[in-house]
Amino acid sequence: MAYSLLYVSKTLLQFPADGAEVAKIVEGSLARNANLGVTGALISTGQHFAQVLEGKQAAVDELMASISTDPRHMKVKIIRVVEEDRRFPDWALAYSGMAGVVDRHIAPLFSPLPESEATHLAMRLLGMMEEFARIQAG
Numbered sequence: 049m050a051y052s053l054l055y056v057s058k059t060l061l062q063f064p065a066d067g068a069e070v071a072k073i074v075e076g077s078l079a080r081n082a083n084l085g086v087t088g089a090l091i092s093t094g095q096h097f098a099q100v101l102e103g104k105q106a107a108v109d110e111l112m113a114s115i116s117t118d119p120r121h122m123k124v125k126i127i128r129v130v131e132e133d134r135r136f137p138d139w140a141l142a143y144s145g146m147a148g149v150v151d152r153h154i155a156p157l158f159s160p161l162p163e164s165e166a167t168h169l170a171m172r173l174l175g176m177m178e179e180f181a182r183i184q185a186g
């Protein structure tokens with residue numbers, strides 16, 4: 049079992065000009081996440097990010113301390129924290145490029161929602177992130 053956290057945030061990057069910046073984030077994350085024994089996935093829609101981080105709680109917390117103060121995004125909102133089996137055991141950070149169509153599944157999570165609705169949206173988003181990682185794995 050792993051401590052698993054899902055958050056969403058609003059990007060402060062401008063696309064397409066800052067497109068390479070996301071690749072830079074992912075590149076920099078691979079070694080640090082692997083060193084910390086953290087796995088997960090990142091989605092960028094051009095407007096928002098969604099990220100799953102899973103591992104030891106101390107390691108995930110350490111990463112979140114960096115990530116939540118990163119000036120490349122704001123309004124970091126933690127959506128779901130659970131102990132569960134890793135969803136991305138083979139990925140230091142799965143990322144499959146810009147996914148604009150997913151934005152309509154992320155944007156509503158910034159509004160106050162009944163817990164059942166938020167859980168429903170979060171599970172659907174997680175399913176998509178897993179699907180992207182599977183496609184990327186081939």
Ligand SMILES: Cc1cc2nc3c(=O)[nH]c(=O)nc-3n(C[C@H](O)[C@H](O)[C@H](O)COP(=O)(O)O)c2cc1C
Nearest residue numbers: 073076077080081097099111114115118120121141
């Ligand atoms: C949306 C987003 C996701 C990020 N995800 C990770 C990550 O999974 N792992 C990581 O090491 N850094 C990640 N970063 C970068 C960190 O915020 C930070 O810049 C980097 O870890 C260096 O940390 P430091 O400035 O505390 O040394 C992410 C940044 C953003 C904007």
